[in-house]
Amino acid sequence: MIYEMTVQVRVTDFEEGKRWYETLLNRVPDFVPHEGFAEWELVPGCWLQLAEGEPSKGSGPIRLGVNYIEAEQERMMKELNVEAFEIRSRAEVPVRWASFQDPWGNQIGFFEYKDEEEKQGKIKEVLGKRD
CATH class of the missing domain: 3.10.180.10 (2,3-Dihydroxybiphenyl 1,2-Dioxygenase, domain 1)
Structure with a gap:
């Protein structure tokens, strides 16, 4: 387990x-x-x-779930001088996502659920809250 x-x-x-x-x-x-x-x-x-230590090349990205991907994109560009990065989406995928690099070349990213109800359900599940 x-x-x-x-x-x-x-x-x-x-x-x-x-x-x-x-x-x-x-x-x-x-x-x-x-x-x-x-x-x-x-x-x-x-x-x-x-x-x-020495960063691992070609691994990742590690993507973090966020409430508002555009707000996080703006914050990364402003507070961490991250270059502009594209937010992607596909009809058959329930999230929008984006990737960028830290200054050492590690791949980082964000994702945001398209459906607010699904997002709130995931948040409750992760936090151990049941209806």
Whole structure:
């Protein structure tokens, strides 16, 4: 049985990377066990680890579910100087999505449910709230 997961990204400058990811995630890490390593619990049981080291080429993207993808796109461009990126959509896919890179080449992205009711259901499910 799988009950938790971690995903790790590596950056060559840990302090700069930590600041960048704090801005991306709008908060400080939940756990910093030692120098050169930090973790954020993004949703219950799902951790993003930031480690000092050489980034993995060609992996990802790690996409994060958001309420309003355009607002996050604007925030990334303004606060983190991310280049403009395209928001994509296909009729048969229930989400819109976009990808961009952090300054170390790690692939990051966002997705947003097209249907508000479906999105609210997913949020309740993740937070453990049942009707």
